[in-house]
Amino acid sequence: MKKNDIKELRTLSVEELTKKEEGLREELFNLQMQRGASALENPKRVKNVKKDVARIRTIITEIKNRELSSSPSEA
Numbered sequence: 001m002k003k004n005d006i007k008e009l010r011t012l013s014v015e016e017l018t019k020k021e022e023g024l025r026e027e028l029f030n031l032q033m034q035r036g037a038s039a040l041e042n043p044k045r046v047k048n049v050k051k052d053v054a055r056i057r058t059i060i061t062e063i064k065n066r067e068l069s070s071s072p073s074e075a
Contacts, residue, residue: 001052009059021056
C-alpha cells in the first residue's frame with residue numbers, strides 16, 4: 001500500500017474501513033488456503049495483506065480515539 005493509498009484510507013468512515021478490512025481478511029484466508037495447497041504464486045502477498053489489515057485497524061482505532069477525546073466527558 002502506497003502513502004497516497006493510506007491518505008485516502010484516512011478520509012473514509014469507520015464503516016467503509018470495516019468493509020475494506022473484511023474484504024482483505026477474505027483475501028488473506030484465500031491466500032492461506034492456496035499456500036496450504038502449494039498453489040500460491042506470490043508468497044509476499046500474504047505478508048502485504050496482513051500489513052494492510054493492520055493499517056486499517058490502526059486507522060479505525062485512531063478515529064475512535066479521536067471521537068472519544070473530542071466528545072464532552074460525562075462525570
